[in-house]
Amino acid sequence: MTLRTRLGALAALTATLLCVATAAGAAPARPAAEPQPKAASVAVPAGVTAGVAVFDRRTGTFTEQLNTGMQFRSASVVKLLLALDFLWNRGPDYSIPAADRTRLDAMLRSSNDDAASHYWSANGGSAIIGRMVTRLGLSDTAPPPASHPGYWGYTALSARDTVTIYRYLLDSAPAPVRDYIMGNLRQSTRCASDSFDQHFGIAGAFEKPWAVKQGWSGQYAPGTCGPSSSAEKSAVSVRQAAADADLSRPALHTTGTVGAGDRSIVAVLTLHPMGTTYGKAYTDIGRLTRSLTVPGGVRPAGKWYGTWGSDVNVRADSTSSSKVLTRLPAGVEVLVDCQKRGDVVSVPPYTNEWWAHLPQYGGYMTNIYVNSPDNKLPDVPDC
The missing domain is CATH 3.40.710.10 (DD-peptidase/beta-lactamase superfamily)
Structure with missing residues (x-):
């Protein structure tokens, strides 16, 4: 359907609504125009x-x-x-x-x-x-x-x-x-x-x-x-x-x-x-x-963080021996909903025992690869 056809259909619908009966002698109320979405949103x-x-x-x-x-x-x-x-x-x-x-x-x-x-x-x-x-x-x-x-x-x-x-x-x-x-x-x-x-x-x-x-x-x-x-x-x-x-x-x-x-x-x-x-x-x-307005959409809870490193493992638990569920695209942003202590991981010059839980992957990644100056993320609760 073209934009012109859509506008024509909307005009026809508006005309129909205006024909609805109103109080005697009163002009029908004009329906409020739909606000047009702004590109800036x-x-x-x-x-x-x-x-x-x-x-x-x-x-x-x-x-x-x-x-x-x-x-x-x-x-x-x-x-x-x-x-x-x-x-x-x-x-x-x-x-x-x-x-x-x-x-x-x-x-x-x-x-x-x-x-x-x-x-x-x-x-x-x-x-x-x-x-x-x-x-x-x-x-x-x-x-x-x-x-x-x-x-x-x-x-x-x-x-x-x-x-x-x-x-x-x-x-x-x-x-x-x-x-x-x-x-x-x-x-x-x-x-x-x-x-x-x-x-x-x-x-x-x-x-x-x-x-x-x-x-x-x-x-x-x-x-x-x-x-x-x-x-x-x-x-x-x-x-x-x-x-x-x-x-x-x-x-x-x-x-x-x-x-x-x-x-x-x-x-x-x-x-x-x-x-x-x-x-x-x-x-x-x-x-x-x-950034979009999506009626019916529910945003997941958590904090978005950038990551560094290539093919970082997402594991089933906060241990280096647990199953690898997937690997992250290099530099991707991830959602973290909680964190917990686990195996100590060393990637010189960094060492960290905290692991971030990624709810959308259903697993954990070491905090070493999270873009944060602290070993423990300051605004993320413990699991």
């Missing part, structure tokens, strides 16, 4: 280009809008369209063959690229995007440039079109389609299939319930959940591509729903300066997302 970190839209499904209004029609390369967010296209005409029972269910589950939960490439090749490539633009009435979505026909992650997408996709899923799609896709997004894995930690943005800024489909594309450092492969076909030749969407700067996107009953739809699409590390981009999109 979105805290965009220096050097970052962002397109942002937050839609409150309960009131039918946007609470945040910034560069909503700007095109970004979609990265893995396009996997929503690949899944919808596959499911579009599955028949009355919307049955999914076992092999496809395995692929789709991995594509939606863990952002599996092989699955996306399979559906891109099997179902017509760029024709998929053309079909979905028509079916959903998307305004800013376009196939990859002709110079990169197989690069599904180079599909152009905007924040407002992302909201339109989720609104279709939640309000118009057949129940089996809605439940299947949204059910998978609620089971988003922390480690993606290509080993990137994908619980940034929405997943870090709010308590559950949330459902997310994330996207990343660019020359980032290796991931932190295990051996990494290149993400979204991020070839070095991207500067030669001709398209409206920027194909060179690293992209990081967080999209999905937040709150009980999928109260709010959130779309945050970002581009970062060349050479930005994954930890820096992860931190910047987290700060941006936490």
Whole structure:
């Protein structure tokens, strides 16, 4: 739906409301205009280009809008369209063959690229995007440039079109389609299939319930959940591509729903300066997302701290021998809700016995790698 169409619909709704009966001889009260969100309310970190839209499904209004029609390369967010296209005409029972269910589950939960490439090749490539633009009435979505026909992650997408996709899923799609896709997004894995930690943005800024489909594309450092492969076909030749969407700067996107009953739809699409590390981009999109007004969203308790070091272990307990749950992206910001004494860790010239509990990782990291001058964090309670 275009902005002009949306405004026309709002005008029609206002006219309807004005026709409601009032006291005899009295003019109908004019409803108060919806306040337009101010771009200044979105805290965009220096050097970052962002397109942002937050839609409150309960009131039918946007609470945040910034560069909503700007095109970004979609990265893995396009996997929503690949899944919808596959499911579009599955028949009355919307049955999914076992092999496809395995692929789709991995594509939606863990952002599996092989699955996306399979559906891109099997179902017509760029024709998929053309079909979905028509079916959903998307305004800013376009196939990859002709110079990169197989690069599904180079599909152009905007924040407002992302909201339109989720609104279709939640309000118009057949129940089996809605439940299947949204059910998978609620089971988003922390480690993606290509080993990137994908619980940034929405997943870090709010308590559950949330459902997310994330996207990343660019020359980032290796991931932190295990051996990494290149993400979204991020070839070095991207500067030669001709398209409206920027194909060179690293992209990081967080999209999905937040709150009980999928109260709010959130779309945050970002581009970062060349050479930005994954930890820096992860931190910047987290700060941006936490600045948003998101009805129904519950902020997690704790204090945000910067970290230093590369591939810092998050362990099951405050001991050097306990299980490693994951490793942090270098320089990422983390939420700390409490701390406790544990094994003494020495990283010359530092020694520390205090460990920070990271609720969003469900584990502990040594305080040595927390950006604080004190061994014990001064504003964090004991566990």
